[in-house]
Amino acid sequence: MAARDIHGPEAPWKEFQVVGKSHRKIDGMAKATGEAVYADDIQLPGMLHAKTLRSPHAHAKIVSIDTSRALALKGVHAVITGADLPIKYGVIPWTPDETALATDRVRFIGDEVAAVAAIDEDTANAALELIDVEYEVLHAYFDPREALERSEPTIHESRKNNNVSKHVELEFGDVDGAAETADLVVKGEYQFHGSTHGAIEPHCAVAKVSPEGVLTLWSATQISHYVHRALARVLEWEPQKIRVIQPCIGGAFGGKSDPFSLEFCVAKLAEITGRPVKMLWTREEVFYAHRGRHPMQLAYRTSATKDGKITGVDAKILIDGGSYSSFGLVTTYYSGQLLTGPYDFPSYRFNSTRVFTNKPPCGPKRGHGSVQPRFAFECQLDEVAEQLGIDPIEIRRKNFHGEHTQTVNGQRITSSGYMECLDKVERGSAWRERHRQLPTGQGLGVAGSMYISGTNYPIYPNEMPQAGIQLKADRSGLVTVFSGANDIGQGSNSVVRYIVAEELGMDPTDVRVLAADSDLCPVDLGAYSSRVTFMVGNAAVDAARKLRAKLVAAVAEHWEVEEKRVRLIMGRAIDLEDTEKVLSTREAIQLAEAKFDTLGSTGAYNTPTLGGDYRGGTIGASPAYSFTAHIVEAHVDEETGRITVPKVWCAHDCGRALNPRLVAGQIEGSVYMGIAEALMEDHKVNRFGLHSGPSLLDYRMPTAIDTPDIETYIVESVDPEGPYGAKEAGEGPLHSAIPALANAIHDAVGIRLRELPFTPAKVLAALAEKRMSEGAAAGGAAAKAMAKKETH
């Protein structure tokens, strides 16, 4: 069934016509002209507006809620509380610990307590003020260490006597043995802070219930399918009575990949009132909803031989999960499972613990779970290189795991262009002439990384395809693609168009794509874990090949020639041996419709069996991995501690670039986001648990002025199983930006920053410490010399 079994990475017709070229995006012009419809652009007749009441306490019991005054306000149509939606859910089916509205407990400042639907937003906001809630405040946890050590009270009643969300400990090979026999052991403790997605579009959802009893939900979600399942569960509706549509979405980056409170609330309010209901979160509310990067405290021990071969890596990680599970089970595995490339090391252990705290819940942000350990490890590797006197790029080459191999934790690696990535950034940055040779205050640093192209863990166990595509060929000459995938701006609808046009030899603009509408489209699991191009792309190849076979058969029969003489190319069918014979795609479709009846096809993709044979071995097991190398140039002002990054060189191996321009866009967006979180962004709460700045002014995201010059290189290690050999490009290129920056700072001023973000204060403190230790060393040496003299 799976597409991977029936096609390879080669062009369908010898040479690519569409793939590999920088075509326009399918929705580019609609977005450029303001025509594209996003969730908040939807206005339905009689629509009500909803608002959410949020907790002012970080941790409290709800003693009572009285909504009667709010309900009495003119213009208010409904008020709901946790009692109306008591069923728990969570994106991971094993850890349902969220409710749409708090039932008896609030767990962070901003937790949802009640929702109001009213004639307009002003009335809804006024009604929120009239809801009386009595709380009994509980001890709140803001420090993950405290949450780990103290068990009274627990944040979730379901956890017996502790606040541990997930613990994973896995060991491969003999790590302690490796440390004992190593020539060099480097140890370090690192801290990674929280950051958030900051998609420019705030979350928004609209619901209506038809008189026939069908609920339609439009939501700015990147995982329509899981939202569909969660709605059915929480509302206790049959899933076939629910339709979920994802309109155009204004950015996501992982921040829209949980089912959110507003989706359940608008659905319930529409059900109660019989009117369409919209809820648009304010920017402040988006900061509370969060699901961003997990803060982590990481301790690493890396063992190496004297010629620079890594023999063991030992990691202990404490993960601050915030108040709910979200994807936390996966995060905890990813924090260890995704580190085992692009380098080969024979022994590895990780011990990761995710704890709950009373802060906005963390979740998946671009590079989910693996950006933090990558930072720590690539800094360690730099130290190993330094201490052994090996060039930092060389040490990475030396430890490269090669292609078509297996990692220490049992992950199958197919193609890898990591070495080319290193070559490109080395040359582009003039590394050999400039590393360690720039004036003080300026430096270059390198780092590398690897990331998944989806995994074979489908979140809920099932044997059905992970991605599906359906095609309809119309006698007008139009082919419509029904795709389950969530296009979140990365261009998945465009990719599907290019693939179908390639297979059917069509002009891409004659292929239209309808996506992410559960009534019309087959299921795709969603836009997460960088799975879409790989999986949906393969499903598209599968479906298009089946349709192509019908077109070719009908044309061959019409011409009375063998099928292999027929080629579909550039909107025509041609006979390879007789140039006189030409038909348009439209004519070919009509012939095929006459021969086979109404024309369509379906295609699907499922991963092969992958992963290590142990509990959790499939989490992080990907059909293909992408690889990245970064070189960052950093300038450090020793007076002010300010770091600037004039330039970043990034080479990314995405398999075959289906559209190089879109690949470059993903790489550049990733680089930007990595540098941004390293230098400017900090998602945190104050000592009362109150968000330290829930606005786009206080949470400092870089502007066009702050963003470095980015030199992008696309490496194409055509993968044997990707669609035409493609792999992911959207998340991998974020990872190594951060450690490359840390290593560049070391090259510039000789300090190793192990705590993110790299603020001027931390730079100045590290510089002062360095001066002191140098002073002490110099003083010590002078004293020794004196002592020596005196003895003579």
Place this chain on the structure above:
Amino acid sequence: MRGIELDVNGDRLETAAPDHWTLLEVLRYKLGLTGSKQGCDKGDCGACTVLVDGQPVLSCLTLAAQAVGKEITTVEGLRPMHLQSGGVGADPIQDAFDRCGALQCGFCQPGMMLSARALVAANASPSREEIQKALSGNLCRCTGYTQILEAVETAIAERVGAEAPRPAWVEDREHVREGELEARTPAKEAK
């Protein structure tokens, strides 16, 4: 509630809205011009940028009443105005943004394009720094700004028939002609 008459994209439009409604709210929720976006509603992101008498203005910080009697241009106006003045396709800025891949999620772009348009109207050949400065009030979370800057520079270059900028990856990929990329199958590696 007050009656309000606005001059938008060359049309005189009448509606009524509460006194405290912003220009953004009236455009989006009363006039159905949803192309202007709301990313923060407090002047931090620039997604709501429109042109008022040719100047970029944050419509979320402008009361609708303040815009009365002024010429307002929103993203919806660009293509029709371009067609009206005898052009084909879309406004050159829109077209360059599309071709350069600058439109990822597209949410920041209506505001971004209007800021860019105000710049090129005022300055025929801005430097890269001037472009960065002119766009610095518009946050984009998707692109890392690279392809946006490229799009603006492309539109400017094409206007005078000069060569558009060529990013490193384009140069670097030139040797990747059809057939030159080999599949990395284990069998091929072995031989």
